[in-house]
Amino acid sequence: NAGVMQNPRHLVRRRGQEARLRCSPMKGHSHVYWYRQLPEEGLKFMVYLQKENIIDESGMPKERFSAEFPKEGPSILRIQQVVRGDSAAYFCASDAQGAKVTEAFFGQGTRLTVV
Amino acid sequence: GESVGLHLPTLSVQEGDNSIINCAYSNSASDYFIWYKQESGKGPQFIIDIRSNMDKRQGQRVTVLLNKTVKHLSLQIAATQPGDSAVYFCAEGFTAGFQKLVFGTGTRLLVSP
Numbered sequence: 016n017a018g019v020m021q022n023p024r025h026l027v028r029r030r031g032q033e034a035r036l037r038c039s040p041m042k043g044h045s046h047v048y049w050y051r052q053l054p055e056e057g058l059k060f061m062v063y064l065q066k067e068n069i070i071d072e073s074g075m076p077k078e079r080f081s082a083e084f085p086k087e088g089p090s091i092l093r094i095q096q097v098v099r100g101d102s103a104a105y106f107c108a109s110d111a112q113g114a115k116v117t118e119a120f121f122g123q124g125t126r127l128t129v130v
Numbered sequence: 131g132e133s134v135g136l137h138l139p140t141l142s143v144q145e146g147d148n149s150i151i152n153c154a155y156s157n158s159a160s161d162y163f164i165w166y167k168q169e170s171g172k173g174p175q176f177i178i179d180i181r182s183n184m185d186k187r188q189g190q191r192v193t194v195l196l197n198k199t200v201k202h203l204s205l206q207i208a209a210t211q212p213g214d215s216a217v218y219f220c221a222e223g224f225t226a227g228f229q230k231l232v233f234g235t236g237t238r239l240l241v242s243p
Contacts, residue, residue, distance in 0.1 A: 019173075048230075057219050057233030058174065071230065106173050121173035 019044075019109050019122035020089075027128045028097045036092040036125045040109030047090040049082060052104040052124070064090060097129045142240045149210045151237045153203040153220035160222035164231065165194060165205045169216045177205070177218075181225060207239075215241045 020039040028034050040047050045066050050058040051074075061074040064084035075082065079097075084090040094101055104124045143149050155163070161182040166174035178189045180196050180203075187194050193206040203220050217238050221231040 050233075055236070057221075057235050058231070059233070060230050063230060074230075121175070123171075123173045 019107055019120050021105075021107050021122035021125050023125060024123060025126050025128070027130060029130055030098055031096050034094040034097050034101070034127055034129075036094075036105050036107075036127070037089040038092070038107030038109075038122060039089040040107075041120055044109035044111050046110050047084050048108045049090075049092050050106045050108065050121075052106060054103075058106060061092075094127075097127075099129045102127055102129045139235070140238045140240065142242065143210050145210060145212060145241055145243050147210050149205075149207040149214070149239060149241075151205045151207075151218050151220075151239065153205075153234050155201050155203060155220070155222050155234075157222060157232070158198075158201065160224060160232075162223045162225045163194070163196060163203050164221045164223070165192075165203075166219045166221060166233075167214075167216045168219060168236070174219060210239075210241050212241045212243055215239055 019041055022037050026034055038047055047064045049061040051061055052058045059074060062069065062082045063071040064082060066084055067086050069082065079095045081093045082090065090107065092105060104126045106121050106124045108121045141149060141151060162179065164179040165177040167177050168174045178187060178192050178194050180187045180194045182198060185196055191208045195204045205218060207214055217236040219233050219236045221233045223231045
Protein backbone atom coordinates (compact mmCIF):
# COMPACT_ATOMS: atom_id res chain seq x y z
CA ASN A 16 0.00 0.00 0.00
CA ALA A 17 1.77 3.10 -1.19
CA GLY A 18 1.94 6.02 1.18
CA VAL A 19 1.23 9.66 0.41
CA MET A 20 3.00 10.42 -2.86
CA GLN A 21 4.26 13.87 -3.65
CA ASN A 22 5.92 15.04 -6.82
CA PRO A 23 8.17 16.43 -7.83
CA ARG A 24 10.52 15.90 -4.89
CA HIS A 25 12.56 18.92 -5.92
CA LEU A 26 11.40 21.86 -7.98
CA VAL A 27 13.42 24.86 -9.12
CA ARG A 28 11.65 27.90 -10.46
CA ARG A 29 12.76 31.35 -11.48
CA ARG A 30 11.10 34.35 -9.92
CA GLY A 31 7.81 35.05 -11.64
CA GLN A 32 7.21 31.50 -12.82
CA GLU A 33 4.47 29.19 -11.64
CA ALA A 34 4.98 26.18 -9.38
CA ARG A 35 2.62 23.22 -9.35
CA LEU A 36 2.99 20.69 -6.56
CA ARG A 37 1.10 17.42 -6.65
CA CYS A 38 -0.08 15.14 -3.88
CA SER A 39 -1.69 11.75 -4.24
CA PRO A 40 -3.21 10.64 -0.93
CA MET A 41 -3.01 7.15 0.42
CA LYS A 42 -5.46 4.73 -1.11
CA GLY A 43 -8.85 5.15 0.50
CA HIS A 44 -8.06 8.60 1.90
CA SER A 45 -10.29 11.47 0.84
CA HIS A 46 -8.88 14.27 2.99
CA VAL A 47 -5.74 16.16 2.11
CA TYR A 48 -3.78 18.75 4.09
CA TRP A 49 -0.96 20.96 2.87
CA TYR A 50 1.74 22.30 5.18
CA ARG A 51 4.73 24.51 4.49
CA GLN A 52 8.07 24.23 6.24
CA LEU A 53 10.66 26.97 6.08
CA PRO A 54 14.30 26.00 6.82
CA GLU A 55 14.90 25.26 10.50
CA GLU A 56 11.23 25.78 11.36
CA GLY A 57 8.22 23.64 12.10
CA LEU A 58 5.43 22.94 9.66
CA LYS A 59 2.72 25.55 9.17
CA PHE A 60 -0.79 24.55 8.17
CA MET A 61 -1.94 25.95 4.84
CA VAL A 62 -5.13 24.30 3.64
CA TYR A 63 -7.46 21.35 4.19
CA LEU A 64 -9.35 19.85 1.27
CA GLN A 65 -11.79 17.10 0.62
CA LYS A 66 -12.65 15.91 -2.85
CA GLU A 67 -13.83 18.97 -4.82
CA ASN A 68 -14.10 21.08 -1.65
CA ILE A 69 -11.84 23.45 0.23
CA ILE A 70 -12.73 23.04 3.89
CA ASP A 71 -10.25 25.40 5.53
CA GLU A 72 -7.74 27.64 3.79
CA SER A 73 -6.94 29.86 6.76
CA GLY A 74 -3.21 29.23 6.38
CA MET A 75 -3.00 30.09 2.71
CA PRO A 76 -1.46 33.41 1.67
CA LYS A 77 -4.14 35.68 0.27
CA GLU A 78 -2.50 36.06 -3.12
CA ARG A 79 -0.74 33.80 -5.62
CA PHE A 80 -1.52 30.55 -3.77
CA SER A 81 -4.36 28.19 -4.61
CA ALA A 82 -5.18 24.56 -3.98
CA GLU A 83 -7.55 22.04 -5.43
CA PHE A 84 -8.46 18.40 -4.97
CA PRO A 85 -10.48 17.31 -7.98
CA LYS A 86 -12.78 14.34 -8.15
CA GLU A 87 -10.16 12.50 -10.16
CA GLY A 88 -6.43 12.88 -9.83
CA PRO A 89 -4.07 14.32 -7.26
CA SER A 90 -4.41 17.41 -5.13
CA ILE A 91 -2.56 20.38 -6.60
CA LEU A 92 -0.96 23.26 -4.75
CA ARG A 93 -0.34 26.07 -7.21
CA ILE A 94 1.89 29.04 -6.59
CA GLN A 95 1.78 31.79 -9.20
CA GLN A 96 4.53 34.32 -9.81
CA VAL A 97 6.85 32.72 -7.31
CA VAL A 98 9.17 34.85 -5.20
CA ARG A 99 12.28 33.84 -3.27
CA GLY A 100 10.30 33.80 -0.02
CA ASP A 101 8.25 30.89 -1.40
CA SER A 102 11.34 28.66 -1.18
CA ALA A 103 10.40 25.99 1.32
CA ALA A 104 9.45 22.37 1.71
CA TYR A 105 5.77 21.71 1.08
CA PHE A 106 4.27 18.66 2.72
CA CYS A 107 1.01 16.94 2.09
CA ALA A 108 -0.79 14.70 4.56
CA SER A 109 -3.90 12.60 4.10
CA ASP A 110 -6.37 10.71 6.20
CA ALA A 111 -9.61 8.87 5.79
CA GLN A 112 -12.03 10.77 7.92
CA GLY A 113 -10.66 14.22 8.63
CA ALA A 114 -11.42 14.30 12.29
CA LYS A 115 -9.13 11.52 13.40
CA VAL A 116 -5.77 13.18 13.55
CA THR A 117 -3.93 9.99 14.42
CA GLU A 118 -4.63 8.56 11.02
CA ALA A 119 -2.91 11.31 9.03
CA PHE A 120 0.25 10.37 7.13
CA PHE A 121 2.73 12.76 5.59
CA GLY A 122 4.38 12.53 2.20
CA GLN A 123 8.09 13.08 1.60
CA GLY A 124 7.52 16.67 0.55
CA THR A 125 8.38 18.86 -2.41
CA ARG A 126 11.33 21.16 -1.93
CA LEU A 127 10.77 24.32 -3.89
CA THR A 128 13.71 26.55 -4.65
CA VAL A 129 13.10 29.92 -6.26
CA VAL A 130 16.14 31.40 -7.96
CA GLY B 131 -0.95 34.33 18.58
CA GLU B 132 -0.74 31.08 20.45
CA SER B 133 2.18 28.86 19.59
CA VAL B 134 4.07 25.75 20.45
CA GLY B 135 7.73 26.15 21.32
CA LEU B 136 10.71 24.06 22.33
CA HIS B 137 13.34 24.79 24.97
CA LEU B 138 16.42 23.29 23.31
CA PRO B 139 17.26 23.58 19.63
CA THR B 140 19.94 20.83 19.73
CA LEU B 141 20.41 17.88 22.06
CA SER B 142 23.56 15.76 21.88
CA VAL B 143 23.65 12.40 23.64
CA GLN B 144 25.73 9.24 23.67
CA GLU B 145 24.38 6.00 22.31
CA GLY B 146 22.61 4.11 25.05
CA ASP B 147 21.69 7.22 27.04
CA ASN B 148 18.14 8.27 27.65
CA SER B 149 17.03 11.42 25.83
CA ILE B 150 14.45 13.94 26.94
CA ILE B 151 13.05 16.49 24.52
CA ASN B 152 10.83 19.22 25.91
CA CYS B 153 8.05 21.32 24.49
CA ALA B 154 5.98 24.19 25.85
CA TYR B 155 2.56 24.98 24.48
CA SER B 156 0.40 28.01 25.14
CA ASN B 157 -3.06 27.12 23.84
CA SER B 158 -4.86 25.79 26.87
CA ALA B 159 -7.75 24.68 24.65
CA SER B 160 -5.59 22.12 22.82
CA ASP B 161 -6.54 18.60 23.81
CA TYR B 162 -4.32 16.53 21.56
CA PHE B 163 -0.56 16.42 21.20
CA ILE B 164 1.73 14.55 18.86
CA TRP B 165 5.45 13.99 18.58
CA TYR B 166 6.94 13.67 15.10
CA LYS B 167 10.38 12.60 13.97
CA GLN B 168 11.77 14.12 10.81
CA GLU B 169 14.91 12.81 9.19
CA SER B 170 16.80 14.87 6.68
CA GLY B 171 14.97 15.13 3.37
CA LYS B 172 11.93 13.25 4.60
CA GLY B 173 8.44 14.01 5.80
CA PRO B 174 7.38 13.97 9.46
CA GLN B 175 6.94 10.51 10.90
CA PHE B 176 4.40 9.96 13.66
CA ILE B 177 6.00 8.73 16.90
CA ILE B 178 3.44 8.93 19.64
CA ASP B 179 0.43 10.97 20.68
CA ILE B 180 -1.38 11.82 23.87
CA ARG B 181 -4.76 13.29 24.69
CA SER B 182 -5.30 15.86 27.38
CA ASN B 183 -7.15 13.42 29.63
CA MET B 184 -3.88 11.53 30.11
CA ASP B 185 -0.59 12.41 31.84
CA LYS B 186 1.60 9.73 30.38
CA ARG B 187 1.66 7.37 27.47
CA GLN B 188 4.25 4.78 26.57
CA GLY B 189 5.28 3.29 23.29
CA GLN B 190 8.21 1.24 22.18
CA ARG B 191 11.24 2.95 23.77
CA VAL B 192 9.35 6.24 23.90
CA THR B 193 7.27 7.89 26.56
CA VAL B 194 5.32 11.12 26.31
CA LEU B 195 4.51 13.10 29.45
CA LEU B 196 1.92 15.85 29.58
CA ASN B 197 1.78 18.43 32.35
CA LYS B 198 -1.31 20.53 31.75
CA THR B 199 -0.68 22.69 34.80
CA VAL B 200 2.43 24.23 33.29
CA LYS B 201 1.52 23.47 29.67
CA HIS B 202 4.53 21.26 29.15
CA LEU B 203 5.09 18.22 26.99
CA SER B 204 8.11 15.95 26.90
CA LEU B 205 9.33 13.04 24.84
CA GLN B 206 11.58 10.51 26.49
CA ILE B 207 13.57 8.10 24.35
CA ALA B 208 15.12 5.18 26.17
CA ALA B 209 18.47 3.69 25.15
CA THR B 210 18.96 6.22 22.38
CA GLN B 211 20.41 4.82 19.17
CA PRO B 212 22.22 6.50 16.25
CA GLY B 213 19.11 5.89 14.17
CA ASP B 214 17.21 8.19 16.49
CA SER B 215 19.21 11.15 15.22
CA ALA B 216 16.69 13.49 13.64
CA VAL B 217 14.68 16.63 14.30
CA TYR B 218 11.78 16.12 16.67
CA PHE B 219 8.66 18.25 16.58
CA CYS B 220 5.80 18.50 18.99
CA ALA B 221 2.45 19.52 17.60
CA GLU B 222 -0.87 20.40 19.17
CA GLY B 223 -4.40 20.10 17.90
CA PHE B 224 -7.97 19.29 18.73
CA THR B 225 -9.61 15.90 18.75
CA ALA B 226 -12.92 17.47 17.80
CA GLY B 227 -11.56 19.07 14.69
CA PHE B 228 -9.68 18.08 11.61
CA GLN B 229 -5.95 17.72 11.44
CA LYS B 230 -4.98 21.39 11.69
CA LEU B 231 -1.88 20.99 13.75
CA VAL B 232 0.32 23.70 15.21
CA PHE B 233 3.95 22.60 15.13
CA GLY B 234 6.82 23.70 17.31
CA THR B 235 10.16 24.80 15.88
CA GLY B 236 11.90 21.48 16.47
CA THR B 237 14.79 19.99 18.43
CA ARG B 238 17.68 18.35 16.68
CA LEU B 239 18.79 15.16 18.42
CA LEU B 240 22.36 14.05 17.71
CA VAL B 241 23.35 10.60 18.91
CA SER B 242 27.03 9.75 19.06
CA PRO B 243 28.18 6.12 18.87
